[in-house]
Amino acid sequence: MANTDPISDMLTRIRNACEKRHQTTNIPLSRMNRSIAKVLEQEGFIDQFSEAGEGVQKHLVLSLKYSGKQKVPTIRSVQRVSKPGLRIYTNRRDLPKVLGGLGVAIISTSKGVMSDRDARKEGVGGEVLCYVY
Structure with a gap:
């Protein structure tokens, strides 16, 4: 079955x-x-990522980040905002702040995928992909 929302x-x-x-976790590779x-x-939400596999089987290996002895994840919540059925766009003046700036909104802009902070610095808006905090 084809994945409609990678x-x-x-x-x-x-x-x-x-x-x-x-x-770690494996994720199918795409740009x-x-x-x-x-x-x-x-x-700073993940330690590192690398590519593994060959051809169609290529995937990303994400090394997740935890803190403390109880291994509390640095990623507490991940929320998809813009979906295939309902795209959410924002201009540079209305870029969202996640948890008052403690979290990150990932934005797809004409200058590439970037965080909301970087989009503000660049002065661009775009599609709000997700919130991470």
Whole structure:
């Protein structure tokens, strides 16, 4: 069965892996998934990511980040905003702040996928992909 929303699939895999306290999780490789993983790494939500596999079987391996002895995940919540059935766009003046700036909104802009902070610096708006905090 074809996956109609690969971004939601990625976010669900991350959410499930964090809930089960896994060290890594595998995500099918796409340019969008790679860009989102890059933003998550830059914002400090994951340790690192790498590509593995060959050909059609290529996937991203995300190394998840935890804090403390009880392994509290740094990603507490991941929420998909813009969906295939209802796209959510915002201009540069109305970019959302997640938890008053403690979280991150991942935005797909004409200059690439970036966090809401970077989009404000660049002065661009775009499609709000998800909230992470």
